[in-house]
Amino acid sequence: MPESVAPLTGRTALVTGAASGIGRAVAARLSADGAHVFVLDREEREAKEVAAEVGGEHLVADLGDPREIDALGLGTEIRADILVNNAGFQHVAPVEDFEPVAFAAIHRVMLQAPFLLARALLPGMYAAGWGRLVHVSSAHGHRASAYKSAYVSAKHGLEGLSKVLALEGAGRGVTSNTVCPGYVRTPLVEDQIADQATSHGIAESDVLHDVLLARTAVKRLVEPDEVAGMVGFLCGPGTDSITGTSHLMDGGWTAA
Template identity: 50%
Template sequence: MPAALVTGAASGIGRAAAERLIADGYDVLSVDLRDDGPGVAYAADLTTREGNAGAVSAAIDAFGRLDVIVANAGIQHVAPVAEFPEDRWDMIVSLLLTSPFLLAKYAWPALAASGSGRFIVVASVHAQVASPYKAAYVSAKHGVLGLVKTLALEGGEAGITATAVCPGYVRTPLVEAQLPDQARRHGISEDEVLENVILAPHAVKRLIEPDEVAATIAFLAGPNGAAFTGVPVTMDLGWTAR
């Protein structure tokens, strides 16, 4: 049975991805700050080297192999550059960019041994475009797309593929938590933030559902996704068509 490691798996896209992979027949280690995810739950602080190394070791110890990594864990902070807290910058970059690098580094031998290892990052449309007040998030997501391209080139000979799933706004706690800050920054109500800020870039005016992103992840992890590597897989309801 193939084995997967999913980060940020206690809620949102991560939980949906872990549940979908389990339904598709994978053993799954669900990693989050708390051990509250589908499959085998594992608590780790992914802003540390030890947390990432421990998660990879736990997956291999639990399943005897590791075929798929879904690097999904993320946080957000909304503030202009002049006011952006430096410690929040450090935390966001460590979780969104350094953690995927460390997961790939520590899991590389296992992914190579799989013969068809898959490294999938949930990277956001903000890997391709920018928005104001999100300097750390946008910078980290742009960086992780570069990481994916590098992993694809280095992993090709070993059969490892690397892709970045780039959704627009998804109905998750991470998006919902932005509403009060965005309302304050723009001087409008939270309902107006959803309509006039969050959904404004979408050609189709709705939030993407976590299960839709999970289905894309499952496709990339499966045999039909084998030809995708080194690329963003964009599902943004028309955001980048503008």
């Protein structure tokens, strides 16, 4: 391939939770690398804006509802060579106060939806002999934090799902990997500061240093573009043998 041709030219990517934060950065990176990007989010206005920015198309669905996932027509009306499972949300509370409805909702969006999306798109990837599954996991896919029972268990489950997908896709040109950042400068992180302050009994101004970055050697938030760069790498050339792996971007959190 000539150097002037972007590495993902001719590929189609589906990015979930792509209206903001990491997903928005990933959509921009994959588009810059030549892919046609489907921007999937439950927020239609924001999804349209991002799709316009990257020259792609927008899709709207609540990934917590399997019926809305089915209605997208993935694998039939819409095919993709690349799936980036990024959508997620957080709820912070001790187990005895954690509402079962919230626990189940987090698992539907962050573990069941990635399974359903992969299930729909894999036949097309297998038929083409090429595909990339990249799941935005977290350092919490490897470590636990108090008051995050749903998020931590969902991310641990996503790590296992990715490995199974890697084994099943081996020999068929499809890879599956996770990207595991620490705390990223996104609305998801900003929105949990008040709950963290309440759970830990500290001031909101102390949450970033005393809670979020307490176990991180590099004392700063990860930037969305850094995560997008790793996703772009895993979807790019020279990665056929990189599968079933988990790429930590946690500022040294899990090194200690």
